[in-house]
Amino acid sequence: MPTADQTLDEILNLAASHFKVPRQKLSPDEDFFKALGIDSLQTLDLLTKLENHFHVELPDYELQGVTDFRTLAVKIQSRL
Amino acid sequence: MLDLRKYSCLGAALRDALDRFSSEVCLIEADRDREKVRLTYSDFKEIALPLARALEDAEFDPGDRAAIIMTNQSKWLISAYAIFYCGGVLVPLDYKLTAAEHLQLLAHSKAKVLVVEYHLWRAITQSPEFPRIATKIVLVTESPLGSDLAGGFRWEDFKRKGAPDFIERQREDVACIVYSSGTGGRPKGCVLTHENYLEQCIALTTWYPFWPGVRYLSILPTNHAIDFMVGFIGPFVCGACVVHLRTLRPEFVRDAFVRYRITYVSLVPMIVKNLERGLRAKFDELPKWKRAILDSLIATNKLLTSRRPNVKLSRMLLPGVHRAFGGELLALITGGAFMEPSTMQFFYDLGVPVVNGYGLTEAGTALTLNDLKPFRADTVGKPLPGVELRILNPDADGVGEVAAHSKTIMSHYLDDPELTLETIVDGWLLTGDLGRFDGRGHLQLFGRKKNMIVTEGGKNIYPEDIETVFDGLPVKEYCVFAANYIWPKKELGAETLTLVLRLEPNQQLDSKLLEDISSRNRKLPDFKRVGGYLVWDKDFPRTASMKIKRQVLAEEISKAAERTAIVGL
Numbered sequence: 001m002p003t004a005d006q007t008l009d010e011i012l013n014l015a016a017s018h019f020k021v022p023r024q025k026l027s028p029d030e031d032f033f034k035a036l037g038i039d040s041l042q043t044l045d046l047l048t049k050l051e052n053h054f055h056v057e058l059p060d061y062e063l064q065g066v067t068d069f070r071t072l073a074v075k076i077q078s079r080l
Numbered sequence: 081m082l083d084l085r086k087y088s089c090l091g092a093a094l095r096d097a098l099d100r101f102s103s104e105v106c107l108i109e110a111d112r113d114r115e116k117v118r119l120t121y122s123d124f125k126e127i128a129l130p131l132a133r134a135l136e137d138a139e140f141d142p143g144d145r146a147a148i149i150m151t152n153q154s155k156w157l158i159s160a161y162a163i164f165y166c167g168g169v170l171v172p173l174d175y176k177l178t179a180a181e182h183l184q185l186l187a188h189s190k191a192k193v194l195v196v197e198y199h200l201w202r203a204i205t206q207s208p209e210f211p212r213i214a215t216k217i218v219l220v221t222e223s224p225l226g227s228d229l230a231g232g233f234r235w236e237d238f239k240r241k242g243a244p245d246f247i248e249r250q251r252e253d254v255a256c257i258v259y260s261s262g263t264g265g266r267p268k269g270c271v272l273t274h275e276n277y278l279e280q281c282i283a284l285t286t287w288y289p290f291w292p293g294v295r296y297l298s299i300l301p302t303n304h305a306i307d308f309m310v311g312f313i314g315p316f317v318c319g320a321c322v323v324h325l326r327t328l329r330p331e332f333v334r335d336a337f338v339r340y341r342i343t344y345v346s347l348v349p350m351i352v353k354n355l356e357r358g359l360r361a362k363f364d365e366l367p368k369w370k371r372a373i374l375d376s377l378i379a380t381n382k383l384l385t386s387r388r389p390n391v392k393l394s395r396m397l398l399p400g401v402h403r404a405f406g407g408e409l410l411a412l413i414t415g416g417a418f419m420e421p422s423t424m425q426f427f428y429d430l431g432v433p434v435v436n437g438y439g440l441t442e443a444g445t446a447l448t449l450n451d452l453k454p455f456r457a458d459t460v461g462k463p464l465p466g467v468e469l470r471i472l473n474p475d476a477d478g479v480g481e482v483a484a485h486s487k488t489i490m491s492h493y494l495d496d497p498e499l500t501l502e503t504i505v506d507g508w509l510l511t512g513d514l515g516r517f518d519g520r521g522h523l524q525l526f527g528r529k530k531n532m533i534v535t536e537g538g539k540n541i542y543p544e545d546i547e548t549v550f551d552g553l554p555v556k557e558y559c560v561f562a563a564n565y566i567w568p569k570k571e572l573g574a575e576t577l578t579l580v581l582r583l584e585p586n587q588q589l590d591s592k593l594l595e596d597i598s599s600r601n602r603k604l605p606d607f608k609r610v611g612g613y614l615v616w617d618k619d620f621p622r623t624a625s626m627k628i629k630r631q632v633l634a635e636e637i638s639k640a641a642e643r644t645a646i647v648g649l
Contacts, residue, residue: 033606040537040606041354044329060327061151061199064176067602 142167167247269494394431444488
């Protein structure tokens with residue numbers, strides 16, 4: 001099982017590549033809506049990509065109120 | 081469909097619908113690609129009546145209020161019916177609010193009963209304000225067996241044998257209290273009567289009838305006025321079927337169209353634009369020759385349907401596109417927020433009519449709707465049957481505030497006679513929206529007179545409601561405005577909120593203060609965030625009771641500064 005830091009790093013890599021944003025521009029505590037310039041539906045798209053990558057299933061409500069990569073990583077890590 | 085003119089209340093109409101259409105499927109609930117529930121009207125009744133009986137036994141009396149905080153699912157509608165059956169008043173709350181906001185509205189509405197999903201209830205019980213909750217009966221759905229429900233009951237176990245007594249209500253009795261805003265300061269609970277809903281349903285189904293066999297995809301939250309009417313009351317009184325999808329993931333939404341051969345769906349602009357992006361991307365992937373054929377078929381369809389839609393013809397011309405929508409889609413219904421005309425035109429040209437409308441919670445559901453005779457992307461349609469609209473104090477272009485008179489207009493704001501008097505004047509609802517009629521009786525909207533924005537997701541955001549997040553900000557004073565309220569624009573869309581700051585004498589707007597502002601802003605849900613700030617160099621005008629005179633301040637700012645003075649956050 002990946003460590004929490006590895007999970008976070010993989011999320012940042014995936015987000016950068018999916019939304020074509022330079023990886024170095026993303027930081028763990030950053031607001032991903034702003035950093036990626038995405039709306040809440042596109043965030044759901046990202047979540048699907050992450051689910052497929054980590055082989056977990058997160059209900060939509062788990063994402064409610066989550067706005068930064070670190071919290072997202074915690075949610076995913078808890079289901080690994 | 082049922083003849084709603086004969087009914088005095090929603091409960092009676094729904095009760096008759098359950099008997100009349102007993103063998104038809106009324107509800108399908110799917111989670112992603114997994115179908116979880118499929119109920120006929122008869123099944124629905126069998127689940128709802130024991131719940132109604134249990135509510136009666138728990139002394140939930142006629143006129144008592146019951147709140148629902150749930151995502152779209154079968155138990156939402158079943159609970160709502162049981163509440164109406166007992167003569168109760170339904171308080172549908174937005175499940176996306178925070179726990180503190182839920183508790184605030186539960187207290188304001190004085191709800192005696194709460195029906196809530198387990199994960200939402202858990203969040204509420206963890207709120208510091210939870211110990212003050214006054215709601216007596218809490219029914220928690222989908223809770224794991226043996227979980228601590230903090231005094232609540234498992235919804236699934238809350239049932240009693242024996243026939244409950246049906247409580248008939250009169251048309252003027254309250255059916256629902258729907259909050260249009262006000263979680264931060266002054267809750268705006270729209271008190272809507274049974275007459276409001278019955279008349280709204282008659283008006284809508286006159287233009288867009290449902291029938292057994294119609295499948296309506298319910299994606300907008302059911303607490304929202306549109307989905308409550310078009311995704312519950314409307315389909316049920318016509319014997320149609322509602323499909324609940326417990327996710328908004330675009331790929332599953334697309335899949336649901338095909339899997340359930342959807343007939344109608346209501347969408348907010350954000351989702352319609354997402355669908356448009358997906359289709360355009362697919363079109364762009366086509367080889368050049370295929371793309372050329374597609375473009376010519378789209379042009380042919382556009383020409384042949386310019387006067388009115390012809391979905392049969394469109395399905396023949398563009399079968400691939402229509403298969404992607406399930407092959408039976410008759411229209412996309414939109415409303416609740418500004419929709420770009422180009423997006424609507426894109427779908428119409430593909431043979432998927434977009435029915436654009438305009439309404440507000442205070443007016444029931446919709447005041448105007450496009451009748452597609454012909455399709456118009458540049459208007460919000462014509463007044464629905466029974467709706468009178470006036471343009472107040474029109475300017476030289478004919479643009480003024482839209483006022484509405486109809487049997488669908490709410491009775492009043494809960495416990496706020498002052499706001500009610502300001503909003504409903506001589507029986508006319510002052511909408512705060514600016515519009516004009518064109519020569520063909522279509523309403524065109526041009527912006528807002530009121531200090532608020534509507535997001536692409538259909539959310540009404542009032543500045544007063546989000547100001548509390550900046551409480552304690554180390555500045556002399558601050559105030560949040562809709563930018564268009566300060567600098568009125570005769571157009572809708574791209575609405576943003578602005579934080580106006582008055583610094584202390586000799587105070588500088590340094591990076592520490594900016595970080596403080598950004599960090600507070602991030603505590604708000606993404607759709608409620610302030611888009612920029614503006615530093616103001618004068619004290620804010622205030623009333624004798626020290627309330628900010630917002631309109632006066634907005635006028636002062638607009639005279640002294642341009643919109644470009646806003647600095648993005």
